[in-house]
Amino acid sequence: MRIFFLSLTLCLLLPGARVVAQAPQPGPVLANMPIPAHPRLLLLKGEEELIRQHLEQQLPLRSTHQAILAECDKLITEPCLQRVLTGRRLLSVARECLRREFYLSYAWRITGQAKYRVRAEQELLAVAAFSDWNPSHFLDVAELTMGVALGYDWLYAELPEASRRIIRNALVQKGLQPSFDAKHNDWLQKSNNWNQVCNAGMVFGALAIYEDQPTLASAVLNRAIHTVPLAMQAYAPDGAYPEGYGYWAYGTSYNVLLINALEKCFGRDFGLATQPGFLKTADYFLHMAGPSGQPFNYSDCEPTSTLQPAMYWFAARLHRPELLWHEQAWLRAASPSQFAHNPLLPTLLLWSSSLSGAAVKPPGATTWVGRGPNPVALLRTSWTAPGAIFLGLKAGSPSVNHGHMDVGSFVFEADGVRWGLDLGVQSYESLESKGVQIWGAQRWSVFRYSTPAHSTLVLNNQPQAVQGYAPLISYSDQPGFLSAIADLRQLYPPLRVAQRGVAIVDQRYAIVRDELATTAAAATVRWAMLTAATVKLRSAQEAELRQDGKTLRLIVQAPATITLKTWSTAPPAAYDAPNPGTTLVGFEVVLPPATRSGLTVLLLPGSAGAPPTGPLPTLAEWPRRAVGATRR
Missing domain, CATH: 1.50.10.100 (Chondroitin AC/alginate lyase)
Structure with a gap:
């Protein structure tokens, strides 16, 4: 078996080299093992009767x-x-x-x-x-x-x-x-x-x-x-x-x-x-x-x-x-x-x-955190309530297979409505037929794959670092404070610190908290959430979103000097797919040189009642459990 795989590896490395079907020899794993008669794939002879019984x-x-x-x-x-x-x-x-x-x-x-x-x-x-x-x-x-x-x-x-x-x-x-x-x-x-x-x-x-x-x-x-x-x-x-x-x-x-x-x-x-x-x-x-x-x-x-x-x-x-x-x-x-x-x-x-006959009961855990090449945290308030809050945070890297520049992006549901969303894939053929090389550097010119198309941060109007990697560094599964925090620093090299946390608080509302630190140079940061809702700007720091007869208040608590705005999701290039019924809502802020800043956004569903009073907690004040060692 070692000889066969060595030969195969050498042939893969030599230009124009080919391995034909006559070359391989049976290896030790399956040598001389008996095999059932046909049919043998997935459903053996006679097993049809068990299916008929269950039907x-x-x-x-x-x-x-x-x-x-x-x-x-x-x-x-x-x-x-x-x-x-x-x-x-x-x-x-x-x-x-x-x-x-x-x-x-x-x-x-x-x-x-x-x-x-x-x-x-x-x-x-x-x-x-x-x-x-x-x-x-x-x-x-x-x-x-x-x-x-x-x-x-x-x-x-x-x-x-x-x-x-x-x-x-x-x-x-x-x-x-x-x-x-x-x-x-x-x-x-x-x-x-x-x-x-x-x-x-x-x-x-x-x-x-x-x-x-x-x-x-x-x-x-x-x-x-x-x-x-x-x-x-x-x-x-x-x-x-x-x-x-x-x-x-x-x-x-x-x-x-x-x-x-x-x-x-x-x-x-x-x-x-x-x-x-x-x-x-x-x-x-x-x-x-x-x-x-x-x-x-x-x-x-x-x-x-x-x-x-x-x-x-x-x-x-x-x-x-x-x-x-x-x-x-x-x-x-x-x-x-x-x-x-x-x-x-x-x-x-x-x-x-x-x-057969097994009862399917609601799952127990309302928090799931997974490490690996593309870590993700998934939080919810209930498995059975149709209006439950659901919040997902993606970390990882754009460099993974089929990746987008979406590190730090989130989705958000409440009251039965998907308020914060992701556009997802564009048909490969629709791009390849127009000459777009989507499996190389040209990939990042496609709007749906780019940083501005996602509910994450855009720094200095530049894309995220393709090879950057964001681990999940902590989470909480406390019912009153479900949360996860990712370290995004490698995606934004001009920053000394870039952490994003998302949380569901008191089973009522969500917060998105970013803590950033600049180097000797100032930085312009755009915060945005992609939505299919109708957006009405109520004030410089509050927007009202309406969808399917429900409402969501998006309130910027910090910094206090921003002005909310919207951005179009219309395709910027002829090869980009249309994105009808969607918009981006958020704000831009200039961070001074050599400073630390916090951005805090409250997502308050209509069913949640009045917003919380007083300042929302910083990331250091969030309850934390270590995620553990990360890997790429």
Whole structure:
């Protein structure tokens, strides 16, 4: 195994060097291990009966099952997939292949209706006939390989030998072999979702053809077991996923699929599930959504949330039904047909079987703080009150994968309204099609990625330092004072001190407190909150925000000499996406040379009543618990 990975590493370092599928040899981790007969991916032969039993017992599961069947009936009437690129990507086709194969194969195994099997085979043959699976954007190959492998495995006994051969050859030639080409496999050395998704797709492909290509399959599996921990290191130590809420759903879901596939076939996870922070990440995802259901969508993430089947795997693994608090709310409030766009929806039915009858009670903790490359603090007053206060603070660095210049930004909810928000991602294709290089220095010219687009500080009209890093340095979980403090100094090199604290006080209101110290030069600081509310400036230091019939008072307590104003979020460049219905409200202040200053803003919901009297506490007066050592 050491020889194989040394060869692979050398080839990755040599320009133009290539590793072909014939080179790898089976490694020691999986050498000569028995493997179940088909079907072997996620759902072994005979396990369908347990799902059928739970469908009879639980209405939410039965409704989800029926939604999958209804979607399959629609798919049968549609044309088979074609190899149509969107820009440089085949990803939409790959994802639809996975969805179709998962849904149709599931429907066949649970109902036994031949129409689903026949259509699944047609889709498999159509995709197998593609000229290639677009290895230049290897996520496409990974998702196509997973979809084709799943269909091949779940339909194996009923597939004609001629179809098996065509599909198997496609898995090998268009899926697995390209993963040993150094032009396409730099994801092996990445610590982000590409590593997780690509390794998962290759593992599914390898398990599907294991008996026919044991040397190739063993090499793929051993490689995944040795390389996916590089991406999983990002969860340490507390489970905060650096790429944010939306990419958690992507990378973590595929990581879970990889682990579950290995466990089903070999009865062990080879230590992957116990990688530091991985099992803790379910709490991160649980706390990331506010009472409105909207997530803290920092980085390249959408401002919406949806059902996540991977949480059922975590809940079952950890014996913690409360992790399904949001998932159960989704199933109660929405029609399962709304989730039919999710390629992985059938896993909800696979992974929920061991949770039959378990009561989902409200989670206990109202504070969650996670360290790591992109630390985050999440505070709330209640899990059950619709009007509860929710406050999230992001620390970390713009340099993380999919990062924005949003360090120190926050989101704020109260009275059922998201008052302080994040614009989130702009479509990559909308930028790349206009020639914008969003994975390099030009990234920071995109408005949504820039510092002024976020609820944080702008210093001297300059962007945050890309390589700067802000740790969370303390927090409080006292019910009367939930808080977190981050040290932002590295993001603003001209300052000697830059700390931001956010707090929920007396379960009624929030404060945002910044403490700054200048060097020998003066500094101009802009404080702003991004909002979708209508803003009315009541005085130099108070603004009234209105949204959905509710009100919020934004009161600047310090410094006393500012004048509140608003800024437009209209796109400054032709390639920027519009941001309708949003505005920035805040103030600017000039800090004299060699001085220390404090900025204190009170966010008072309409339900909170009168504002507090007297000055609000400085950061030194906040109750504190140490967050612990930080890491990048």
